[in-house]
Amino acid sequence: MTERTIIAVTGEDRESFLQGLVTNDVTRARGGIVYAALLTPQGKYLADFFLVGQPDRILVDVDSGIAPDLYRRLAMYRLRAKVDLAETDLQVRRGTGPAPEGALPDPRDPALGWRLYGAEGGDDGTDWTALRVGLGVPETGAELHPDAYILEQDFQRLNGVDFRKGCYVGQEVTARMKHKTELRKGLARVAVDGPAEPGTPITAGGRAIGTLTSRAGEVGLAYLRFDRAEDEMQAGEATVRRL
Numbered sequence: 001m002t003e004r005t006i007i008a009v010t011g012e013d014r015e016s017f018l019q020g021l022v023t024n025d026v027t028r029a030r031g032g033i034v035y036a037a038l039l040t041p042q043g044k045y046l047a048d049f050f051l052v053g054q055p056d057r058i059l060v061d062v063d064s065g066i067a068p069d070l071y072r073r074l075a076m077y078r079l080r081a082k083v084d085l086a087e088t089d090l091q092v093r094r095g096t097g098p099a100p101e102g103a104l105p106d107p108r109d110p111a112l113g114w115r116l117y118g119a120e121g122g123d124d125g126t127d128w129t130a131l132r133v134g135l136g137v138p139e140t141g142a143e144l145h146p147d148a149y150i151l152e153q154d155f156q157r158l159n160g161v162d163f164r165k166g167c168y169v170g171q172e173v174t175a176r177m178k179h180k181t182e183l184r185k186g187l188a189r190v191a192v193d194g195p196a197e198p199g200t201p202i203t204a205g206g207r208a209i210g211t212l213t214s215r216a217g218e219v220g221l222a223y224l225r226f227d228r229a230e231d232e233m234q235a236g237e238a239t240v241r242r243l
Helices: 014-019 067-078 128-135 171-178
Strands: 004-010 033-039 045-054 057-063 084-087 091-095 114-118 185-193 201-204 207-216 219-225 233-235 238-242
Touching: 004 014, 004 067, 004 091, 014 057, 045 067, 057 067, 057 114, 067 084, 128 207, 128 219, 185 207, 219 238
Parallel strands: none
Antiparallel strands: 004 057, 004 084, 033 045, 045 057, 091 114, 185 219, 185 238, 201 207, 201 233, 207 219, 233 238
16 A cells, blocks of 8 residues: 555645635545646646544645655645644555445545545555455556646546636636637557566557556556557567557
8 A cells, every 4th residue: 555644734724724625625625535736827736635624624635755845835835824734643544345344435436445544554454455456546656747748647537627617827728728629638448468567558550649657467558648548559579458
């Protein structure tokens, strides 16, 4: 299981502070959980996380590898807002079986199970890589990186962006992409037959058209130029086709 860091945002302005920064509607996290991202002003990915609304705070559940940078950026944006930030000792348990009391459903896809915040972490032994790859769910550091645009990584399908909430950092670029007739590039589930590791370029007719980003057995995720993708593509010695 990927290590997670839980940051607590407290103070009377905590909701409005986050609402002006992140891609989703923070009010929907009251007593629940939402998935969201922080973007650059140019609309590119900086971090993705879950927001958990509790009576006196909002928890930010983020991959530990990017937590220090997210904390720094939140502190930078704080300015005169009446908010405080603190890293907590909370941990995340998750699973796909019966949910324990207090658990919250993963907002990206019901098949991703539940998340529970408390003193103990861990999971129920689910093969999370196979599950997310099979569902077409991007992951921090694999599909989600500083050159990524969230709509190309299926954030709309995964309930990670709200187009009615108003302004947030990177909102203008994201809205323009939303109103395009069709995305030319983006995340795709692929069948992979043969040896190919994540990071292998994908070609079609000798032209580079994308990259294999994750793999679980014979199923993978890829970032593809849709207008150049063919029925049969190559990734190293492997044959690749869209699912």
